[in-house]
Amino acid sequence: MQLTGAHVTYYRSVEDSGEFAIEPDVTCLVGKNESGKTAVLQAIFRSNPVEADKKFDEIVDFPSRHTRLRKGWNADQMIPVVKLSFRMGDDEIEKIEEDLGEGAVTDPNVVYTRGYRDARGRMSVQVDEKAVLDHLRKDLDLSSAAATAIGAATTIEELFAAITSLDEVPSALQQVAERIGGWRNHSARLHVVDKHVFPAMPKFVYFADYDTMPGKVSIPDLMRRRAQDELKRGEHALLSLLSMAGAKLEDFLATDNHERLTRELENASNLISDEVFEYWSQNNELEVQLKILPPEQNAQPPLHEGPILEVRVHNHRHRASVPFDERSRGFVWFFSFLAYFNQIEEDAEQDLILLLDEPGLSLHGRAQEDLLRLIDDRLAPKHQVLYTTHSPFLVSPDHLDRVRTVVDQDKVGTKVSAEIFKADEDTIFPLLTAMGIDMTQTLFIGEHNLLLEGPSDLIYLDVLTDVVEKGGQRGLDPRWVKIPIGGAGKLSTFVSLLGANKLNVAVLVDSSTKDVSAVKRLRENGQLGANGLVQISEVTGTADADIEDLFETDFYLDLVNLAYAKELTTPLTAADLNAHDPRVVRQIESYFQQNSLGKFNHYRPAAVLVREQATLLPKISSVTVSRAVQLFARLNGLLP
Structure with missing residues (x-):
């Protein structure tokens, strides 16, 4: 989930x-x-x-x-x-349908609410009771009287009542009644919640900056507080490290195996250290060491009671070690978090x-x-x-x-x-x-800035401008400074944070971009011109469109086939795609996913168009040119 x-x-x-x-x-x-x-x-x-x-x-x-x-x-x-x-994921839906029949769940979205005076929380899930009824009654070999009674039920409760009211209950119906009887309140929805949704709901793991492993602990004190469920999260990280070493706190109470335990703990700490150093670039000459010590004389509680487990960090460069919790807090946090999380991840169901x-x-x-x-x-x-x-x-x-x-x-x-x-x-x-200052300077390079989602958008606009102008019509005005910002999710951020209200800024977006609503609110708030949001669907005439939909489907598929000639065993055709989806890119993404071809890269077909303009541009249809002319007129109309 x-x-x-x-x-x-x-x-x-x-x-x-x-x-x-x-x-x-x-x-x-x-x-x-x-x-x-x-x-x-x-x-x-x-x-x-x-x-x-x-x-x-x-x-x-x-x-x-x-x-x-x-x-x-x-x-x-x-x-x-x-x-x-x-x-819910497809696998979770599949398990429910194996249990209650195809179509038992009508919506993969569920809502969980928890609050005060509520020990467990409440789950909302949409279940089609008719589909469950049909599944329960499927393939039952019944007498005509029993079939009539069972077939008349319109709810699970009515079905259960109809079965239990029969003078003689066939074994098949008895099994159905026992199933329903095991559901909370005889409810299919509550059964889905209890058996499928609650068990699949993710668990939350919380870790704060201060949840770090201690440098020194008293083993008996740690055992007592563990029994009372009073351990801090950093101490749980230490227990996780022990668990990775196959050691228990009780093992340290014996006096004859400290050397073996120390070696096992160092092996476990080395495993965590190796993972830390995959991401820790500050200093790779650190080593975590663990020692079993007697309590120091006049030590304050709880360290007056031994044995004492001490964790130290040795720096090979300086040939010295310090207690773990006195080392750089950054390294301590990295090590503590990975020690804590690795064990939880391993045990998670x-x-x-x-x-x-x-x-x-x-x-x-x-x-x-x-x-x-x-x-x-x-x-x-x-x-x-x-x-x-x-x-x-x-x-x-x-x-x-x-x-x-x-x-x-x-x-x-x-x-x-x-x-x-x-x-x-x-x-x-x-x-x-x-x-960063470099990014802000990138935007302030012209008086008229056209924000695009990615570099492929820029390529298509440039190529189509050449095609349109060679046909004697007007392309995109050169006063526009085209700025690919690297993703639709940044559109509202760039417009708002960089003072778009002081510049002539327009935004060209795919109609499906999830950030469109936020950009529209920017326009309503006066941070973007009244007509500054331009959607591709304005010229394609469809409710949902990418910039690639300016082209005819067959032409764009030619670009894809050229770009992915090595990956595709046979050329991709329109018959291979889901024609019910108006966006050709989403059709191709779905095809790539279903055929394990990896993630579809939007830029590769655009790069092919640039490299092979001589042979490809003459194939661009008049319909595409007409759409491009309409788009350029819309954008140029925003210039003074």
Whole structure:
């Protein structure tokens, strides 16, 4: 299951965060100190934690200025805190249909709500009861009387009542009745929730900047607090390291095997260190060492009780070691997180979603870039990641579409939004810094700037301008400075953050771009000209279109076949594609995915068109030229 959205209410500084979308890989919550980032992350974590489950405490966690509102709720009424939207995968839908029949689930989207006075939470899932009924009655060999009674049932409850009312119940019907009887409230929907959805719901893993392994612990003290469920997350990281070594705390109480245990622990720490150094570029001459020691004389509790497990970091360059928790906090965080997470990942029986609260807060800027690589290369391919930050080095300029701003507004509390142009200057400062002065200079190279999603858009506009002008008609006005910004998710960011209201700026977008609504709001707010948003569908006459849809399908397929001649065993034709989809690119992406051809690269067909213009340009149809002329007229009309 994939988390697609979240909504937090009545939790500490958050009164109503507003519903915000979660990216399928990485989502970055950016905000000032005390803006409520941690509250949002902790509320999500508590909804389904990987650790021992903890209920929301309405005395401690409910916003204090709304105490009267809390007391106004009925004593047995749930006060919602977190509403999470998930999307079930094809494999999860398939398991449900194996159980209850094809079409049993009508919508892959489910909503989970958890709050105060609610131990488990509530799940909303759409189930087609008729499809389940048909599945339960399928292939039953019944007498005419029984078939009539069973066939008259229109609900699961009626079916169960009809079976139990028969004088003689055939074994096949008895099995159906037993199945229904095992469902909560005889409900197919609740059965889907209990058997399929809840067990598949991802667990949340929370790790903060201060959740680091201790440098020295008393084994007996650690055992006692573990039994009382009082361990800190950093101490759990230490236990994870022990588990990787196949060791238990009890093993250290014996006096005859410390050497063997020390060696096993060092082997485990070396495994973690090797993974750390894949992403840690600051210093690769560090080594984690573990020692079993007696308590020091006059040591303060709890270190007065041995044996003592000491973790140290040895620096080969300086030939010296220091206690683990006195080493660079950046390295300590890297090592602690991977030790903690690796064991959880190994033991997990369901998907995990990582919640990293201010990760790498003390890291150097370059080391924070290492952390981003760790997130993108090690974590995101397997798990969704949500992290909070106010550091510009932890905001990737290549992925501004991941950003959600977190702002603590007067009288309304913490708000989370993907519409970053609504945030104040302090909140968006990390974004401005991340974009860098070079990027801002790139945009301010002309008085009239046309923002494009990618370099292939620029190629197509240039080529079509040549074709149109050779035919005696007007192409794209040369006063336009065409700027590919590297992704649709950056459109609203570039328009708003870089002062588009002071320039003549137009935006050319595919009709399917998810950022179109945000760009439209920029236009409504006066940050973009009234007609500055131009969609490809305006000239194709379809509801959904990419710039590639300016071309005839057969011509564009020729470009694809030339670009992917080595990968395609046979040339791609229109018959191979889903004609019901209006976008030719999406048709091809689907074909590539279904035939394990990898990810379709939009740029490769455009590059072919540039390289082989002499043979390809004469094949461009009059329909394409007409569309191009119409598009250029629309864009040129925005110039003074």
